[in-house]
Amino acid sequence: MDIYYGILAFIFGTIIGSFLNVCIYRIPKGESILHPPSHCMNCNKKIKAYDMIPVISYIILRGRCRYCGKKIHLRYPVLEFITGLLYVLIYINFGVGIELIKYMVFISIMIVIGMIDFHTTDVYLKTTGTGIIAGIIFLVIYFYIGLPIKTYVYGGVSAGVFIALIILITKGGMGWGDVEIALICGLFLGFKYTMLMLFLAFIIGAVIGLVLILLGKKSRKDYIPFGPFIVIASFITVFLGQSILNWYLF
Ligand SMILES: [Zn+2]
Numbered sequence: 001m002d003i004y005y006g007i008l009a010f011i012f013g014t015i016i017g018s019f020l021n022v023c024i025y026r027i028p029k030g031e032s033i034l035h036p037p038s039h040c041m042n043c044n045k046k047i048k049a050y051d052m053i054p055v056i057s058y059i060i061l062r063g064r065c066r067y068c069g070k071k072i073h074l075r076y077p078v079l080e081f082i083t084g085l086l087y088v089l090i091y092i093n094f095g096v097g098i099e100l101i102k103y104m105v106f107i108s109i110m111i112v113i114g115m116i117d118f119h120t121t122d123v124y125l126k127t128t129g130t131g132i133i134a135g136i137i138f139l140v141i142y143f144y145i146g147l148p149i150k151t152y153v154y155g156g157v158s159a160g161v162f163i164a165l166i167i168l169i170t171k172g173g174m175g176w177g178d179v180e181i182a183l184i185c186g187l188f189l190g191f192k193y194t195m196l197m198l199f200l201a202f203i204i205g206a207v208i209g210l211v212l213i214l215l216g217k218k219s220r221k222d223y224i225p226f227g228p229f230i231v232i233a234s235f236i237t238v239f240l241g242q243s244i245l246n247w248y249l250f
Contacts, residue, residue: 106188189241209224
């Protein structure tokens with residue numbers, strides 16, 4: 001690992017993270033993610049470029065709008081920071097190449113889907129559609145550079161069908177948005193890792209669901225979105241999938 005590339009990956013990740021914040025905030029409201037430019041949600045003043053440096057601007061401004069002093073939610077710099085860290089992990093795990101770009105795209109889209117699902121319990125076709133198209137674009141690239149693509153097609157189809165069957169059998173618990181999220185994971189992770197991801201998602205979902213019920217935060221009838229569990233499971237799979245399978249199989 002080259003430390004300079006690592007730093008570059010982190011900075012790039014925080015910049016993308018700042019854009020993901022915009023997507024997470026605006027897509028559920030049906031607003032454009034490009035227009036209008038970033039502004040304070042309280043006083044509506046346009047935010048100057050020098051106040052839009054990821055993470056750093058938040059610290060310099062001590063978490064408040066430069067003009068009206070309204071508090072900026074901590075989740076903005078935190079998400080920028082986490083995206084930066086994830087990009088460094090991707091670089092450490094996959095080096096420089098097509099996989100680096102592929103997983104940066106995958107993780108970014110999954111962050112947006114997971115965060116929106118977590119906050120609103122809704123999944124938007126705008127985000128899942130982007131994920132599915134991105135997955136197909138990478139398959140086309142893989143095909144042209146001579147890499148195998150069958151596993152990704154099988155992964156996408158089987159994950160989507162699997163969740164769809166659960167919905168049809170249980171008539172609830174999961175939504176069609178989960179089918180789309182699983183399909184994206186399959187297209188990006190391939191068959192073997194998608195199976196691992198689904199397995200992890202159910203375990204994480206069961207454990208967290210049980211903890212929430214035991215703590216009295218949710219009752220058994222409450223709806224807990226499954227999307228965020230798929231997202232967490234897919235991140236574990238990207239970074240630890242190979243180790244988990246090696247450990248499990250040998
Ligand atoms: Zn303001």
